[in-house]
Amino acid sequence: MQFTSEQRLDDGVLEREFTLGDIPGILWTPASAPTPLILLGHPGGLHKLYPRLVARARHSAAEGFAAAAIELPGSGDRPRSAAAEEARADLRRALEAGEPIDEIVDRLVLPLVEKAVPEWRAAIDALLSLPQIGGPVGYAGGVIAIGLRLAVVEPRISAAGLFAGSYVPRSMFDEARKVTIPLLVLLQWDDEWNDRQLTLDLFDAFGSKEKTLHANMGGHIGVPQFEGDDVNRFFTRHLK
């Protein structure tokens, strides 16, 4: 893990860009240390998403959490996947035509999960070796399928706040039953990039004894401000 830049934000949060092999990432740490770590899940494209990611990171830092994001395979400056681009276009077409999407979602999401999860795990290795990061680790954000797989295979993930803003392959529902960590699932009731019933079924399938669903009105980008506070409180209950 190589730090490539470093700046102190006006609220005292230290922002450092890094590379992990050929994967770019950003780490935000609050002044207090050692801290628990929150992995910021996102749909890919660190630069484009930076304003939203840094806002989430600063909000987490204010409660004493470090936060980190790494670029997803096929996104940002990383090599594109022709198969993923094709699947994404197929998904858009199928949704517009009202056609079945299960096979397309499998093609789009499963390879991404296969590639991204080992990278997130390598990032956890590297981040937990830093003196400022003490653990435990939470996963917060979108690409719920990645959070789901991480929750099953990575014992260092202690809690997850999952934003249900993307399709999860139905073929992963059996895996969802194996999740046992505390979960907070955020659902936008009329999310144009997600299926409400799919999320309700997935929430039902999760094996966790403590799981909470927060549903709010509005579309994909309309998550109310107060949910950020709820996510912080959720992690404070489970990571501190």
Place this chain on the structure above:
Amino acid sequence: MQFTSEQRLDDGVLEREFTLGDIPGILWTPASAPTPLILLGHPGGLHKLYPRLVARARHSAAEGFAAAAIELPGSGDRPRSAAAEEARADLRRALEAGEPIDEIVDRLVLPLVEKAVPEWRAAIDALLSLPQIGGPVGYAGGVIAIGLRLAVVEPRISAAGLFAGSYVPRSMFDEARKVTIPLLVLLQWDDEWNDRQLTLDLFDAFGSKEKTLHANMGGHIGVPQFEGDDVNRFFTRHLK
């Protein structure tokens, strides 16, 4: 409104029993005044429910809210309704036999709503005339059908935290579309006294632009402790 007893609880909350005509009730006020008022919805039986009601009232008082409950028609020491008792028995039988319940729920809930809502409104009149109570008013708790009707007909109700722990007549769904105040709906995912899909459909039907659903694991009486804090924060956003 006649106060019939008064005691100061150890946290400084003033608890006063009262009667409003022949309806018994309890009012809890924090030291700070004037305060917003939260009506504590409940399934009937003030004495039996007292431990839970006083816990909710103290929790509200700690955030500066007064709280009040009045006895429901047909409950506690008030005259029983033979029709309601019969409907309740019919509902139990129908649920056990897996038979349709819509007609029974209508018979059980609609007359209760018709009687209880004017009583709650009279209580609001009386309570808002006290110098300690400044308003605005929220409704928090069970018998969601009563909260729904109050939200539609009573303009002094500014926000409602509805516990979806009882059946709501499908015939009230059109009324739900007329609700416009902010709502927080609590759903226990495996509530033995409620129907999950009914609650999801009802949540969808509410006309409010700001509405949030919190679903948690467990049965009717398993609402997690932290939801009490969430309800307080919801009312702090909307009543202060």
